[in-house]
Amino acid sequence: MKLYEFTGAPNPRRVRVFLAEKGIHVPFEQVDIMSGAHKSADFAEFNPIQRVPVLVLNDGTAISESMAICRYFEAVQPDPPLFGKTPIEIGMIEMWNRRMEFHVFRPVTDTFRNSSDFFKGRIPQVPEYVEVARRAAEKSFTWLDEVLGNQRFIAGDKFTIADITALCAVDFARVSKIRIQPAQQNLARWREEVSARPSAKA
Amino acid sequence: MKLYEFTGAPNPRRVRVFLAEKGIHVPFEQVDIMSGAHKSADFAEFNPIQRVPVLVLNDGTAISESMAICRYFEAVQPDPPLFGKTPIEIGMIEMWNRRMEFHVFRPVTDTFRNSSDFFKGRIPQVPEYVEVARRAAEKSFTWLDEVLGNQRFIAGDKFTIADITALCAVDFARVSKIRIQPAQQNLARWREEVSARPSAKA
Numbered sequence: 001m002k003l004y005e006f007t008g009a010p011n012p013r014r015v016r017v018f019l020a021e022k023g024i025h026v027p028f029e030q031v032d033i034m035s036g037a038h039k040s041a042d043f044a045e046f047n048p049i050q051r052v053p054v055l056v057l058n059d060g061t062a063i064s065e066s067m068a069i070c071r072y073f074e075a076v077q078p079d080p081p082l083f084g085k086t087p088i089e090i091g092m093i094e095m096w097n098r099r100m101e102f103h104v105f106r107p108v109t110d111t112f113r114n115s116s117d118f119f120k121g122r123i124p125q126v127p128e129y130v131e132v133a134r135r136a137a138e139k140s141f142t143w144l145d146e147v148l149g150n151q152r153f154i155a156g157d158k159f160t161i162a163d164i165t166a167l168c169a170v171d172f173a174r175v176s177k178i179r180i181q182p183a184q185q186n187l188a189r190w191r192e193e194v195s196a197r198p199s200a201k202a
Numbered sequence: 203m204k205l206y207e208f209t210g211a212p213n214p215r216r217v218r219v220f221l222a223e224k225g226i227h228v229p230f231e232q233v234d235i236m237s238g239a240h241k242s243a244d245f246a247e248f249n250p251i252q253r254v255p256v257l258v259l260n261d262g263t264a265i266s267e268s269m270a271i272c273r274y275f276e277a278v279q280p281d282p283p284l285f286g287k288t289p290i291e292i293g294m295i296e297m298w299n300r301r302m303e304f305h306v307f308r309p310v311t312d313t314f315r316n317s318s319d320f321f322k323g324r325i326p327q328v329p330e331y332v333e334v335a336r337r338a339a340e341k342s343f344t345w346l347d348e349v350l351g352n353q354r355f356i357a358g359d360k361f362t363i364a365d366i367t368a369l370c371a372v373d374f375a376r377v378s379k380i381r382i383q384p385a386q387q388n389l390a391r392w393r394e395e396v397s398a399r400p401s402a403k404a
Contacts, residue, residue, distance in 0.1 A: 091274030
């Protein structure tokens with residue numbers, strides 16, 4: 001079994017933090033996306049979408065998409081549960097994880113993808129979209145600050161996959177100069193707490 | 203228990219098709235998003251994100267996000283499994299469902315959101331983004347046609363949640379004049395087969 005990943009990107013980080021929370025050790029292999037190694041024919045056999053991370057199992061099965069890899073490991077080793085155990089927990093944690101993906105992670109990465117030199121020539125960048133995405137991300141930070149005024153973690157009183165998605169998004173936002181504002185004390189308190197977990201360094 | 207939804211939108215359809223495949227009956231209540239009923243203070247109590255669908259349980263718990271609602275019901279009634287049973291199935295089906303969401307559903311709905319009269323004044327539309335999203339959707343149709351040349355359903359030999367996501371996206375694409383091309387015979391064959399299931403009419 002091997003996890004093909006890239007340390008600098010936000011999606012592979014979600015998987016690394018998840019594995020650290022589970023205490024699961026998997027050999028990693030870096031795929032240097034800066035030099036385009038994920039565009040090679042060899043890599044495309046694992047993932048025709050040509051993105052990291054990809055988990056390749058011993059039987060050759062290749063699972064791509066960060067959340068698919070996390071769900072594979074959640075099924076293999078349910079404890080500690082990061083996607084919930086009861087039907088209501090499962091539903092509510094997925095709801096919060098999706099909210100973090102669509103309203104935080106997505107506008108943050110859209111800002112970067114459409115404005116960064118890295119993506120120039122790699123994707124059709126739309127400069128007009130950058131400020132729309134940036135404002136959406138900033139608005140979500142404000143909303144997240146309110147949410148975290150009422151609950152310790154994103155999905156309630158337990159650390160879950162939704163915290164991992166939110167942490168990776170909030171940290172990656174700094175690359176595009178989207179930062180937690182001084183008035184957003186709940187968001188800052190939460191970030192400090194989740195960043196202090198050993199998994200955040202994974 | 204009640205499902206707040208809107209018949210004309212693609213996300214609520216995913217939940218209706220899912221419930222029909224499971225044989226689960228839930229009372230529906232239409233939220234007329236055309237007249238802005240999802241923006242009311244009453245509705246915001248269920249979902250501050252102000253989108254349909256939302257499932258409200260008897261204890262008042264409100265679960266929004268289509269996939270969160272589906273996962274709640276998958277946990278309550280596992281059969282027939284639409285998200286997989288073994289760890290590998292769970293990982294692979296989530297991978298395919300995510301691919302359908304990010305590479306088919308998203309560009310299809312992005313095209314609509316940024317070009318339709320319905321969203322004018324409701325979201326900051328970016329006209330320059332429309333053709334980028336449209337081309338991405340068309341490219342994904344071509345890729346999907348290749349995929350379906352090798353397997354009966356999106357995730358392999360079984361009907362899964364990934365087929366539901368893909369069907370709702372492919373059908374909704376027609377609103378933006380993105381259609382299955384005559385040469386895309388595998389995609390057309392698949393669409394005919396999944397559309398013939400009683401759930402497709404839900």
